[in-house]
Amino acid sequence: MLLIWNRPGFTEELTEQDRTALFGEVDEIMKELTETGELVDGQALANPSQTLTVRQIDGSTEIVDGPFMESKEQFAGYLTVECDSPQRAAEIAARWPDVRYGGAMEVRPVMEQAGTEM
């Protein structure tokens, strides 16, 4: 799974030209991954201001506004890809344009229900 981390709203600061180019790149990568059959799933998440966080404080469950992490970068969306190697997944992540604008892509394997005989 490719987790997309970026600074919320960073696209608002770009010139119209850069913004159009960025969305074009994303469309391009998605189209390519669909064609190769590597794309399994993917979603973009709404702005962190829409977030509720549920946690226990002093033994009682509280629901608070705002994201879990108070960092500058926020979890912005994900892609699930199925590729032949972890290197290939990292290669896809490296092309994601958010990385150029200070964002980061986290590449994590997904746990499976399967296992080998030990």
Next chain:
Amino acid sequence: MTEDRTVEDLLRTLAPQVLGLLVRRHGQFDRCEDAVQEALLAAATQWPGQGVPDNPRAWLLTVATRRLTDEWRSESARRDREVAVALREPAYVGVAPPADAEPAVADADDTLTLLFLCCHPALTGSAQVALTLRAVGGLSTAQIARAHLVPEATMSQRIRRAKQRIEAAGARFTMPEPAERDERLRSVLRVLYLIFNEGYTASSGPDLHRAELTGEAIRLARILRGLLPDDGEVAGLLALMLLTDAHRAARLGPDGELVPLAEQDRTRWDAAAIAEGIALITEALTWSPPGPYQLQAAIAAVHAEASTAAETDWRQIVALYRLLARIAPNPMITLNQSVAVAMVDGPRAGLALLTPLIADERTAGHHRLAAVRAHLLELAGDAEAAREAYLAAARGTTSLPEQRYLELKAGRLATQR
């Protein structure tokens, strides 16, 4: 139900034969494959109700050919010139025997040629697997997608791209040259084993669709063995699959947890599959120089012959691993070898074998290495080091049942202290 089963079996047997004939006549692998899938679909909906036609193969061939010509005709309205090229009989058709002259021989060759084509080196492993299941196995895209737990659209694109790559690579529907044949056969065996393992590692609980893959891999390996009865590795792979699949009922506990080989209830092993696998590998080893699949099958046979884990002939297994490590050196083989060596010469001897793997960057962080080290350290009585290795292995695996098993082992060592 039985009727449907028979129809499905029949269709899956005929699929590669019909596809082979079409591609040999017209070229254009990707279009012929689409046409055959449509014909299979039509048969699967019509035959159970209306009965199987007298000559099912001719029926499928007719329907698929009609689909092809329909497509060409509708295109000809737009692109006359291209159709002329499409309909041109490829030069090599004249060389091949007429389809009806020697059907048995032609069908057999076609199925083998198809297998070689689907395992074309221009394709990635996952594409080879998907294409083999569809073109040779006659599975629908939906079935293949379900077995791989991906959306149908994903699998459909993967198969489409694979067919285009084959066309682009200029693959002809002919047997590869003798020099390349042997290499291609190794790819075919690898792909069949991949299909088997995809099914076997997941042959539990909610993933019944994946369990069908083991059956399909065995079926295809049987076909391959029928086509190439003189290849010892083909026999070895089939034997290995049968002997492994025989554990299926015993390898998972009541809660879906993995039961290691040593702790499995052997009365639940499939005796018929074991008998067949042992006979197959024993016979193959008498006339063929042993290859990696034969040796792995031979090891599985030694395990199967012991009525309890303790009675296993570990010396023989060590000897077989030594041979295997010489002809096909591979860190995963060294891992398994170390367990066998530990059973004969003690856990420290097994651990010594692992030392180079810890320094090898390909294997250093691999959870299987940590899991085997943990097991051997536990046997050696070093509970603390074993516990750490089990936890490292649990962090490294992407398999939930494995993770649970490894954490359980670590937890038990902690309570012993």
